[in-house]
Every structure is written in C-alpha cells, then in structure tokens.
Amino acid sequence: xxxxxxxxxxxxxxxxxxxxxxxxxxxxxxxxxxxxxxxxxxxxxxxxxxxxxxxxxxxxxxxxxxxxxxxxxxxxxxxxxxxxxxxxxxxxxxxxxxxxxxxxxxxxxxxxxxx
Amino acid sequence: xxxxxxxxxxxxxxxxxxxxxxxxxxxxxxxxxxxxxxxxxxxxxxxxxxxxxxxxxxxxxxxxxxxxxxxxxxxxxxxxxxxxxxxxxxxxxxxxxxxxxxxxxxxxxx
Numbered sequence: 643x644x645x646x647x648x649x650x651x652x653x654x655x656x657x658x659x660x661x662x663x664x665x666x667x668x669x670x671x672x673x674x675x676x677x678x679x680x681x682x683x684x685x686x687x688x689x690x691x692x693x694x695x696x697x698x699x700x701x702x703x704x705x706x707x708x709x710x711x712x713x714x715x716x717x718x719x720x721x722x723x724x725x726x727x728x729x730x731x732x733x734x735x736x737x738x739x740x741x742x743x744x745x746x747x748x749x750x751x752x753x754x755x756x757x
Numbered sequence: 758x759x760x761x762x763x764x765x766x767x768x769x770x771x772x773x774x775x776x777x778x779x780x781x782x783x784x785x786x787x788x789x790x791x792x793x794x795x796x797x798x799x800x801x802x803x804x805x806x807x808x809x810x811x812x813x814x815x816x817x818x819x820x821x822x823x824x825x826x827x828x829x830x831x832x833x834x835x836x837x838x839x840x841x842x843x844x845x846x847x848x849x850x851x852x853x854x855x856x857x858x859x860x861x862x863x864x865x866x867x
Contacts, residue, residue, distance in 0.1 A: 673853055675853065675855075677855075683859075684845075684857050684858065684859045684860065685801060685845065685847075685855075685857040686857070687854045687855060687856065690852070690853035690854060692853070697852060697853055698852055700854070731800075733801070737853075740852055740853050741789065741791075741849045741853050741854070741855055742788050742789055742849050742852065742853075743789070744806075745791060745803050745806045746791075746803075746855065747803060748793075748801045748802070748803075749800060750799070750800050751799075751800045
C-alpha cells in the first residue's frame with residue numbers, strides 16, 4: 643500500500659542550527675502538507691503546497707520556515723535557526739485533491755529535538 | 758478562531774461494547790470531517806471521513822455528521838483492546854488546512 647515516508651525518524655540539533663526534514667509523498671498525490679505536534683498537544687497545521695508553491699500557511703510558519711519540492715519526489719521542510727520551542731513531531735502528509743474533497747495521509751513523523 | 762473541540766477523556770469502554778466519541782466544531786462553513794487514530798508516539802492514521810449529513814459506516818466504525826448542530830461523532834462497535842488509542846477529530850477549515858481537536862483517549866478494558 644502506498645505510504646508517505648519521512649526521514650530522519652529522529653533529529654537532534656543544537657539551538658540556532660538549520661535542519662531539513664524530508665518527505666516522500668504518495669506518488670500520484672498533488673497536495674502536500676506539513677503539520678507539527680508538540681508533545682501532549684494537538685496536531686497543528688503549518689503549510690500546504692500545491693503546484694510548486696505555498697497555497698496556505700499558518701501563523702506558526704514564519705520566516706524561519708520554508709518548504710521546497712527540489713525534485714519530482716521529495717518535499718522538504720527547512721527550519722533556518724531552530725529554537726527550543728521548535729521541538730516537536732513533524733508530520734508530512736499528502737492528498738490527491740484538496741482536503742475539502744478527500745483525505746490526507748500522514749507519514750510516520752520526524753521527532754525534532756532542539757537542545 | 759476556528760475551533761474543534763473534543764472531550765480529552767480518558768474514555769474507558771469494556772471489550773465488545775460500543776465506544777462513542779464526539780466532536781464539535783465552530784466554523785459553520787466546514788465541509789469535510791475526518792477521524793484519525795493515533796497510537797502513542799505514532800502518526801495519525803485515517804479511519805474515516807464524512808461530508809454529508811447522516812451516517813457513514815465502514816466495518817466496525819460509523820461516523821455521524823450533523824451540520825446543523827455542528828457535531829460529528831464516531832462509533833466503534835465490538836470494541837477491541839487494539840482500539841485503545843487517541844482519536845483525533847479533524848475538520849477542513851480552509852482550502853487545504855485541517856484543524857484538529859485535542860483528541861479523546863480511549864481505553865478498551867478486556
């Protein structure tokens with residue numbers, strides 16, 4: 643069964659460092675997302691991406707964050723200068739259409755720990 | 758602020774019984790509604806989605822939607838210990854954005 647894959651599963655980084663989280667969405671999906679979940683809290687939307695551009699983003703997704711689809715398969719989230727409060731599970735998701743019309747499937751997540 | 762509310766639980770249900778999970782949402786314009794299951798430390802796993810008022814059944818799971826009351830629920834029949842997890846209600850509140858509730862922790866008691 644097709645699935646969204648994320649690497650790495652766990653990333654530890656020092657405060658102020660840049661991190662790149664990687665995702666391979668399901669191959670025929672056109673919409674890509676990043677969500678995060680701080681430990682014990684709700685899943686929060688960060689950004690959606692379609693047709694090689696950001697289509698929607700949340701207040702959390704400030705200038706420290708960026709997304710890119712560098713090739714036909716990968717979708718990345720970059721955090722330029724990590725803060726302690728960026729520690730969370732980051733989930734990539736993809737859907738074949740907009741989630742008004744269809745479901746989004748989540749990857750297994752990357753646990754980011756900023757020390 | 759578009760909110761999705763769930764009772765955080767824990768909700769304890771005997772094995773074989775029906776588990777009933779509830780969710781309310783504030784944005785009357787919401788169009789699509791999703792139930793995800795999340796085991797501790799794992800990612801959300803889609804169980805069901807529903808767009809139209811009424812019931813939608815898939816195996817042991819039934820989603821119920823009442824847009825007038827801004828209410829969506831999930832029923833799990835013949836509950837199994839493997840159903841023990843946190844159940845997340847998610848609502849499409851923008852073009853592609855899902856807004857999640859805090860989740861209800863469900864424990865099935867053998």
